[in-house]
Amino acid sequence: MLLEIKNIKKSFYQKTGVFGENRSCVKAVDNVDLVINQGENIGLVGESGCGKTTLARIVLRLLKSDSGSILFNGVDITKGSSAKLKHARRNMQMVFQDPYSSLDPRFTIENIMEEGFTLGKGEWCSKSTRRERIFETFAAVNLNRDILERYPHEFSGGERQRIAIARSLVLNPKLLILDEAVSSLDVIIQKQIVDLLADLRKRYDLTYLFISHNLKVVQKICQKIAVMYKGKIVELASADDIFKDPLHPYTKELLAASVEYRSVKGSAKIEFNDEMRLVDMGRNHFLLK
């Protein structure tokens, strides 16, 4: 097991009203369990606002969960020493949903790429090998070499996204979390990135947690799919089973909308309560019941 997410919960509280007299709570991640095996890519799909990015940020320890634990290579990274966390950090990278805010506007692309090596300084101590590595990743995502002096805001949306992907790859991580990482790329470059990810998986045993609204791309990259709804994982199965034999009403709705471009009005009622657990319906096809 590369990553084991256990009973993760995270709620956000918000004060509303003119004097902050009301308090409301969003259960962004509600008791999520998920295991990622080495070499087994998982697609995380679900409604906008269901908690995908929050879960990813918790895995990377960018956000503290209210409860639960996260094991990376068997080591609990929610507790314990900074050395353990450092090891995990070096081997886990993330491409953020919004590259506009994740790339520091004050840094040049060269600074940003160099910063990607911080946790691997030992292995990458020579500037010229680092430079070579940077150009290698640029070529892989179809970026020109001559952009090092420029700043993040001087690029198109898709170019920024590719810079973020290139940066996440420099250290050859073990686990890469991609949050809507190909959403601003034209289909030709999208295909190139998808092929690149497949190739890296083969060559370096890289594993992906792939968050995306694009079901076609998810189907191409992932062996397994987890469907999230209102903070909970409602269905988890092999990609084939999800597409051929969806069980949860929300999964069905999602697949229907993806072929018809029509919102399914008055669609199946989705029942939901705290007692529900993921149950194996056979062949490792899990459903929240």
Next chain:
Amino acid sequence: MVPKIIKIQNLIVSVKQGEQSKNIVDKVSLSIAENSIVGLVGGSGSGKTTIGLSIIRLLAAALKIDGGEILFEGYNLLTYSGSKMREIRGKKIGMVFQEPLYAFNPVFRVGEQINEVLRFHTRLDVNKRKAKVLELIDMVGLPYPDKIYENYPHQLSGGMRQRAMIAQAIATEPKLLIADEPTSNLDVTVQAKIIELFQDLNKKLNLSILLITHDLGVVSHLCDSIAVMTNGKIVETGKTDEVMRSPKDKYTEALLSCS
């Protein structure tokens, strides 16, 4: 001839890099018939966003318009003063930016920022404005509008921010909407809702839309016509179904064969 809401002619936008200057939009002509929806598709970095931002004159300082004209309701927007442009922007031309954080100020509540657009451009009183904002938030499929109203931008998910921005862009019932990748962060069920909303506004309020997107499925579903861009140039235009069925340009063909 169908009257045009906007007519771009020979637009050139250049950027200075060191000593040289490069045209990132190179003699582009593109027009949108009144009450129609035009899809602008093409390679990443080909100049689509630059065209959108040229129309509302919000280009980065490093980019310069070197030639051409942009006729809106018969007048060349490129000759307008800053204050006149501010009146048009938001009121007659709405914009959905590719990156939502670009559109919102992090220190103000989302609802207040949408409200501010209405305060600037309409004569609605306080109560009516608030009601209208809540209605808009609901229209884009966001749950619990009164809660979203009070949220700061960072408290919303990526897709929720994107929808809040759509609400802001259509608040004043503009004539033209420039929507730059408006559904890139939305799951297909929510995306379908937004497509229906656009179709609805197009029919009921005669809204014309320039839809910039990588999603050819959305284009074939929503757009009357399509323009394909690569390397700063438009290489093909035509009725959506015709272009999709028999593309004339090599790049268009490559694009279609990848999706």
